[in-house]
Amino acid sequence: xxxxxxxxxxxxLGLGSDEDAISSCDIQGAILIVEGDSASGTAFxxxxxxxxxxxxxxxxxxxxxxxxxxxxxxxxITLPKTLEVAEACDLARxxxxxxxxxxxxxxxxxxxxxxxDEVVAYGNSGGESVITELEGEILGxxxxxxxxxxxxxxxxxxxPILKKGTNTVLAVxxxxxxxxxxxxxxxxxxxxxxxxxxxxxxxKWKKTSFAALRREWESIEKINIDTVSIxxxxxxxxxxxxxxxxxDLMVGANGRVTSRSAVAPSARSASSExxxxxxxxxxxSSGRTYVVKEWLQRHxxxxxxxxxxxxxxxxxxxxxxGTRKPVKSMVEVQRHYASFFSPIFKAYRQDIRLNPKxxxxxxxxxxxxxxxxxxxxxxxxxxxxxxxxxxxxDTGMSGLSRRxxx
Numbered sequence: 505x506x507x508x509x510x511x512x513x514x515x516x517l518g519l520g521s522d523e524d525a526i527s528s529c530d531i532q533g534a535i536l537i538v539e540g541d542s543a544s545g546t547a548f549x550x551x552x553x554x555x556x557x558x559x560x561x562x563x564x565x566x567x568x569x570x571x572x573x574x575x576x577x578x579x580x581i582t583l584p585k586t587l588e589v590a591e592a593c594d595l596a597r598x599x600x601x602x603x604x605x606x607x608x609x610x611x612x613x614x615x616x617x618x619x620x621d622e623v624v625a626y627g628n629s630g631g632e633s634v635i636t637e638l639e640g641e642i643l644g645x646x647x648x649x650x651x652x653x654x655x656x657x658x659x660x661x662x663x664p665i666l667k668k669g670t671n672t673v674l675a676v677x678x679x680x681x682x683x684x685x686x687x688x689x690x691x692x693x694x695x696x697x698x699x700x701x702x703x704x705x706x707x708k709w710k711k712t713s714f715a716a717l718r719r720e721w722e723s724i725e726k727i728n729i730d731t732v733s734i735x736x737x738x739x740x741x742x743x744x745x746x747x748x749x750x751x752d753l754m755v756g757a758n759g760r761v762t763s764r765s766a767v768a769p770s771a772r773s774a775s776s777e778x779x780x781x782x783x784x785x786x787x788x789s790s791g792r793t794y795v796v797k798e799w800l801q802r803h804x805x806x807x808x809x810x811x812x813x814x815x816x817x818x819x820x821x822x823x824x825x826g827t828r829k830p831v832k833s834m835v836e837v838q839r840h841y842a843s844f845f846s847p848i849f850k851a852y853r854q855d856i857r858l859n860p861k862x863x864x865x866x867x868x869x870x871x872x873x874x875x876x877x878x879x880x881x882x883x884x885x886x887x888x889x890x891x892x893x894x895x896x897x898d899t900g901m902s903g904l905s906r907r908x909x910x
Contacts, residue, residue, distance in 0.1 A: 528637060530606075530607040530671070531607070531609070531626065531666065531671055532576055532626065532635055532637075533575060533576075533577075533605055533606060533607055534548050534549045534550070534605050534607055534608050534609050534671070535547075535548050535575070535576065535626045535627070535635050535663065535664070536548060536549065536558065536560075536573045536574065536575060536581065537573070537574050537575070537576070537628045537633050537634075537635065538560060538564055538565075538571065538572070538573055538628065538662060539571070539572045539574070539633065540564075540565075540567070540568030540569075540570060540571050540572075541568055541569050541570045542567050542568055542569075543564070543567065543568070543631070544628055544631030544633070544659055545560060545561065545564035545628060545631070545659060545660075545661045545662045545663075546560065546564070546626070546627035546628045546635075546659065546660055546661060546662040546663030546677070547559060547560035547564070547573060547662050547663075548560070548609055548626070548662075548663065548664045548673070549600070549604060549605045549608045549609065550608055550609040550610060550611055550664075550673060550703075551608040551609075551610060552611060555599060555600075556599075556600045556602075556603065556604050556605065556608050557597045557598060557599055557600060558573065558581070558583075558597060558598040558600060559595065559596070559597050559662070559664075559673075559676060559703070560595075560596055560597075560661075560662030560676070561594050561595060561596065561661045561662040561676060561677075561678055561701075561866075562589050562590070562594050562595060562596040562717070562864060562865070562866035563594055563661065563866050564596075564661050564662045565587070565596055565714065565717055566717050566718065566720070566721045566864075566866055566867060567718070567721050568714075568718065569718060571583070571714065575605070576634070576635045581600075581604060583598060583714075584598065584599070584601075585713050585714065585715070586598075586711060586712070586713050587711075587712060587713065587714060587717075588709040588710060588711055588712070589709065589710050589712055589717070589864045589865065589866065590705075590706035590708070590709055590710075590865060591708040591709065591710050591865060592705065592706070592707070592708065592865060593648060593701050593705050593706055593865060594678055594679075594701060594865065594866050595676060595701055595703070595705075595706045596717075596866075597709070607671065609664055609666070609671045609672070609673050610671060610672050610673065611672075611673050611703040611704070612667070612672050612673055612674045612702070612703065612704070613703075613704050614704050615672075615674075617642065617645055617650065617674055618642065618645070619641075619642055619643065619644065619645055620641055620642060621641065621642045621667065621668075621674075622639070622640075622641055622667075622668035622669075623639070623640055623641065623642060623652055623654060623665050623666060623667060623668055623674060624637055624638065624639050624640075624654070624665070624666050624668050625637075625638045625639075625640065625652065625654040625656050625660060625663060625664070625665045625666075625677055625700075626638075626663050626664055626666070627656060627659065627660035627661075627662070627663030627664075627677055628659045628660065628663070629656070629657055629659050629660055630657055630658065630659045631658065631659035632659070636660075638654040638655050638656060638660075639654060639668065640652050640653040640654030640655070641653055641654075642674075643692075643697075647702075647705070648701065648702055648705040649675070649678070649699045649700060649701055649702060649705075650665065650674060650675040650699065650700050650702060651697060651698065651699050652665060652675075652698055652699075652700060653698070654698065655698075656677045656680070656698050656700075657680075660677045661677055661678060661679075662676060662677065662678075663676070663677045664676060664677075665677055665700045673703060674700070674702070675700030675701055675702050675703070676700050676701045676703065677698070677700045678699055678700055678701045679698075679699050680696045680697065680698050680699070681696070681697045681699065682695075682696050682697075683697065710864065712864065717864060717866075717867075720863050720864060720867045720871075721867060723871075724867060724870050724871050724874050726806055726807050727807075727871075727874040727875060727878055728874050728877075729803050729806050729807070729809060730806065730807050730808040730809055730878060731874070731877050731878040731881050732755070732756075732794060732799060733799065733800060733803060733806075733808065733809040733812050733813075734808070734812070734878065734881035734882055734884075734885055735755055735756075735881045735884070736755045736794070736796040736799055736800060737812055737816070737885060738881065738884045738885045738888055739753070739755050739796070740753075740796070741898040742841065742888065742891075742892055742897050742898055743897055743898055744823065744831050744832065744834070744837050744897060745820070745823045745824050745825045745826075745827075745831065746819050746820035746822075746823040746824075746825035747816060747819065747820060747825075748825075748898075749796060749797050750796075751795075751797060752795070753795070753796045753797070754793045754794060754795050754796065755793065755794060755796055755799075756792060756793040756794070800812065800813050800816070801813070807851075808848065808851050808852060811847055811848050811851045812848055815844050815847060815848065816844075818844075819840055819841070819843075819844040822840050823837065823840055834895055837897070838892060838893060838895065841889070841892045841893075842889075842893065845885075845889045848885070849882070849885075849886070849889075852878075852882050860872050860875075
């Protein structure tokens with residue numbers, strides 16, 4: 505009876521055959537556990553036009569220096585160096601040579617899918633390297649995504665969402681979203697909503713490599729590092745003896761400033777209260793707070809941060825920071841500061857050449873957000889340069905003495 509029911513469901517999708525009614529054990533053989541050096545996820549093997557492919561989310565692969573794909577039985581899949589990423593959604597696939605798994609899954613295509621249809625989501629829930637089977641229903645249907653109530657969590661990303669009783673992939677588990685605000689109160693939208701990408705949404709594919717995908721992410725991380733460094737510089741007190749850098753001054757990518765002594769040890773990796781400079785946070789670093797001096801020293805070899813750190817030391821030596829040398833005239837001080845800022849802005853202008861369209865879809869939005877945050881930080885620094893050019897310096901020696909910017 506279960507087999508017959510599964511066949512009927514498959515026929516409703518217009519994909520029916522006796523092979524579509526399949527046991528849970530056979531399905532598990534096509535599910536892959538993905539283990540990387542920075543995160544874990546899920547993938548699966550599906551057959552398209554007689555060729556077996558590994559399918560997963562592109563975000564499962566993007567931040568990894570090393571990746572291992574294996575079945576629940578412990579078989580490791582040998583991967584080629586190249587892959588394809590969807591041009592319009594968070595999907596990736598890897599073409600395999602020969603028959604890698606005995607019972608590959610099939611993709612649903614543009615089949616009719618209804619709210620209330622029963623589904624089963626398979627995946628590496630929680631990244632614990634075990635395949636789980638989560639049953640649920642379809643709660644919402646869209647042209648590119650399905651919403652389900654099966655309890656997928658981090659680690660399930662890239663796993664298949666199947667029509668119950670078949671080996672037909674309706675969607676790929678991709679993301680969760682938590683609603684907030686009065687409209688969601690006392691509705692089902694108060695809870696985490698779970699979405700899967702429909703494979704049919706991936707109409708065009710772009711060839712790339714695992715190494716190229718990783719380099720995209722690394723370039724975004726470098727931009728985010730520089731953004732924090734620019735914000736860190738912008739919150740320092742500019743005096744006639746150079747920039748004053750208190751040992752305990754802390755700053756976040758969102759521009760919040762405080763002293764280390766004002767932050768509880770357990771909260772030092774989270775945003776702290778303090779005055780804000782009004783800079784939007786860098787994508788990968790927003791919400792965290794860093795000790796300015798430690799941050800600049802740690803990342804002194806990274807892109808624009810290298811220019812900032814090297815010129816900061818030179819400026820302070822020239823203006824006699826921490827010494828009893830006579831204070832230079834305001835004209836001399838302004839000249840030294842102009843010389844300090846010039847290579848920083850030059851390096852920034854040379855570092856904004858990349859076109860967002862050159863990035864894979866999974867990184868495009870993050871790249872644009874990172875560039876936007878860095879631009880906002882540079883605008884803030886430019887405001888500092890203009891103030892100094894007008895002869896407006898901080899008279900006090902406290903890094904927290906500066907007035908909040910609107």
